[in-house]
Amino acid sequence: MDAKDIRLLIDTLADRIIAASDELTALDQAIGDGDHGINMKRGFEAAKAEAQAMAAGDLPAALHKLGMTLVMKIGGASGPLYGTLFMALAKAMPPDPDRAQLASALASAIAAVKARGKSEVGQKTMLDVLDPVYRALAAGVDAEGIRSAAREAAKATIPLKATRGRASFLGERSIGHMDPGARSSEIMVGAVLDALEQRS
Amino acid sequence: MTSSNVGIVIVSHSKDVARGAAEMVRQMVGPEVPLAHCGGDPGGGLGTSVESIMAAIAEAWSEKGVAVLVDLGGAETNSEMAIEMLPADRRDRVVICNAPIVEGAVMAATESSAGSSLAAVRSTAEELYAGSIVP
Helix, strand or coil: CCHHHHHHHHHHHHHHHHHCHHHHHHHHHHHCCCCHHHHHHHHHHHHHHCHHHHCCCCHHHHHHHHHHHHHHHCCCCHHHHHHHHHHHHHHHCCCCCCHHHHHHHHHHHHHHHHHHHCCCCCCCCCHHHHHHHHHHHHCCCCHHHHHHHHHHHHHCCCCCCCCCCHHHHHHHHHCCCCCHHHHHHHHHHHHHHHHHHHCC | CCECCCEEEEEECCHHHHHHHHHHHHHHHHHHCCEEEEECCCCCCCCCCHHHHHHHHHHCCECCCEEEEECCHHHHHHHHHHHHCCCHHHHCCEEEECCCHHHHHHHHHHHHHCCCCHHHHHHHHHHHHHCCCCC
8 A cells, every 4th residue: 555545544534533423422422421423533633634644654554653643642442442453453464465464454453452442242342343344354245245244233233232331331221322432433444445445 | 769659640531530539649648659640531521541641650650660540441441551552661560450549549559658569559459349338
């Protein structure tokens, strides 16, 4: 990936998350502390401001810097969680990954997020989207299939009861709402795929 | 100059809670325990900031280590991240106590003021959760 493509990737990620800020906040008001959209927006606005510098190196270097920025700027628990995701991807990825390398890097990154959040799939978190996306990626599903796997997976968090994170305080009352972290992960997956497809 | 007592760091989502808890600690144990606190996200709202936590750990640094007291989940996750980002020679000397933030900070600081080790400070704070006043 050259600097232009890396820039496109970071800008697309940032623009989509910033645009979804109100929606993410509304989801988080239902079952969390209502700051997911605001926090993510702050993190990705900072990322956008630094996008040019991030794109100066190769893809892993850019993802590492993006992760660091999110850790420092987001504020809520999603800072370390998304920061860890991108930093772990960076660590496990060659500069120009093929699909298999991307899948294997995502597997490492998911393991790192699990360790950071002390959580597993099925607890109504971002992992409930990232894991099915990994499986679709590893199984050779096309971009549209991966998008729909992410969409369905985010939707599938609605009936789940949260057992990690702030929503777990609500217990049964967390049932019936989509997890905000699952939704932000779905948005990011869509953004990455769109950016990759727009590449010249 | 670094103190011969274990440092205490208080990390709350709220700047006011962090400051209030630190005041209580200061009043009870006096100035001989290195103490720092932080609260609020990078935008000034409720939340926690890795950068502020790292700064607080540096402020309360002691060669004997630092015990960190946190409130809700994000404070713990952000504190873990902050600890991992410390220089390698400091990382192993910072622990997060599984204890209620106010009572834990006071107990930890009291233990620290007696010149105890980091492990002893942590275990005194964590005994609170073994008691009956909190779950």
